[in-house]
Amino acid sequence: MTARGADGRLPWWATAILMPVLNVAVALALSALVILLIGEDPVGALGTMVVGAFGSGTGIGYTLYYATSLIFTGLAVAIAFHGGLFNIGAEGQAYIGGLGVGLACLALGGWPWWLALPVTVLAAMAFGGFWGLVPGWLQAYRGSHVVITTIMFNFIASALMVYLLVNWLIRPGQMSPESREIDPSLFLPKADEMLGALGLEVANSPLNLSFLLALLACVAVWLYVWHTRPGFALRTVGANEDAARYAGIDPKHVIIITMALSGGLAGLLGVNEIQGVQHRLLLNFPAGLGFTGIAVALMGRGHPAGIVPAAILFGALYQGGAELAFEYQTISPELVIVIQGVVILFAGALEHLFRPALLALFARRGKTKPVEA
Template sequence: MSAGTGPDNLPWWATGVLLPVINVVLALIVSAIVILAIGEDPLGAMWTMVQGALGTSEGLGYTLYYATSLIFTALAVAVAFHGGLFNIGGEGQAYLGGLGVGLVCLAVGDMPWYLVLPLSVLGGAAFGALWGAIPGYLQAYRGSHVVITTIMFNFIASSLMVYLMVNVLIRPGQMSPESAQFDKATFLPLVQDMAAAIGIQMNPSPLNFSLFLALAACVLVWAFIWHTRWGFALRTVGANENAARYAGIDPKKVIIIAMALSGALAGLLGVNEIHGVQHRLLLNFPAGMGFTGIAVALMGRNHPAGIVPAAILFGMLYQGGTELIFDYPSISRELVVVIQGVVILFAGALEHMFRPALVRLFTPKPAGV
């Protein structure tokens, strides 16, 4: 196997760039056919989505705001995946992480945001890590498959949050299940305000300092997985548990650590949503980002360098889809969900559909043939 190629003789760029691009293009073609079937102009609709997501500073801000949350949940999936685990509990782990973030922000009073942020990160990561470590322990020591347990823990997290918000954390004197608002001193700075400080004008959007935290998390995950002995142990267990055990690595310990790290990353979604935007605890703030993060991780090949552009693409779908509904009354919210689902289908479940054709294309033919 030559440098730069995988076990199926595909160069790295064919697997990491060309194949995802083909999948996305095919998904957009199918989406265009669906739009055409309801009597609308598919090219105009697609252009509206692009313009709505990237054409204004407000649209770009919303796109990156969605991408920030998706980076956290996709990194969570990627870390577990390299350990041979399929963590589909990011939604619940993000939910509990947001609870940790909210409790910290409620407890600190009027401390300035730059002092609260490290505590907020620790709170979100700790609550998310705990919610991820429990399924990891159950698989490592009790044989309960992590896919099943993480699904169940999503529902448990949702029920727990409903109980806490309705009976414990609700602000006195109101009907809506929300906590009291955090002190304004704790609010994370918005990117538009940061840009204005250096003379760049941006329209209002919820994009906040969490974006830089997400990018830092990408660098740290990359360094951890590929440049530390703990990351090597994680990848070894993911590749072959028997070989890892022969090399002196304890797979059970690695499984628990991998799920704890995965949950911690998912829990950081709460920093973006709760600390950066909502400024209070409330129900359903993950809004499906934990599940969409699975598709983002798959499309990004479980590597931070691929996860960032994949998250931006899905952020464009969220924001562009909203603009599409405004400009095309005949296109409903449900149809936008269909378009997002088609992209997830081709980027996730059918991601390797064109791999055999690419292998044939890049495999040298025997001499004389």
């Protein structure tokens, strides 16, 4: 999808940087229109958002904390894209992945966090991966489309989590459907603690070690997709299934593996949210960040180097949006969802809208050499 949008006739930076910037500009312009429509001042609102997201240590911490989850879900959607699969189920996979983290933490009792982390990471990937693997298997062997199946799996995950929390995991004697808190020894170190140990004073925020895990996941995905044989197989299947069969690659296997990996990456959101911040299982902790992964992946053009800045941008929108809603009674935090939708529209479905104009522009300036086709 996105990663294949490039056709080689534009310089790489036009496709990789200029187009996403244009898309965000359009999205922000439309949001400004919405703010005008509401009767508020767009410039002031933008200022509030920027200050809210980057103006304080806490703000930056929150921005990066949201970005952590968005990197995981963005990578999840992107890796599926490269395999020609549109995984709309990152939300549900993250939910179930978090269940894995929570159960592992509840079972591990007083383990030190650093010993438990490999277990919780594996649990997140296994649970989330399973929730992606099943739709993958259904597409590969039963021909049901992964888009519909993953949407259905989001709803099923939601019902399942309510059932488990209400009937089994709920802390006895409590009304709200939440599990007991996990042992404090399992809490992932927060950024302020870690940097504090190094003598750096930073403000308190939910940002925690998972951010480094997210960056590590970026490197792993980059290596996997572009520098390994399974990654080559993945991209081949995504671009041309017939060519894959010609090349001796079984598309069915690739689809299943890809969906499992995609779900596994989404599941890692649970490490950030459950082990890093909430410290217990509760309802709706993915809070739409799985869906936002779609916008992050599209804007990042499917590449980790694009996904990190896209995730930080959306992290900033989440954090800045919350500040905005706090400052302005009339502007609700859902504005970030509008921006997200517009970015999906322009970076995804309308990705060719600006291309002819850009092509014409570059052709006129004679910077590209047309190749005889």
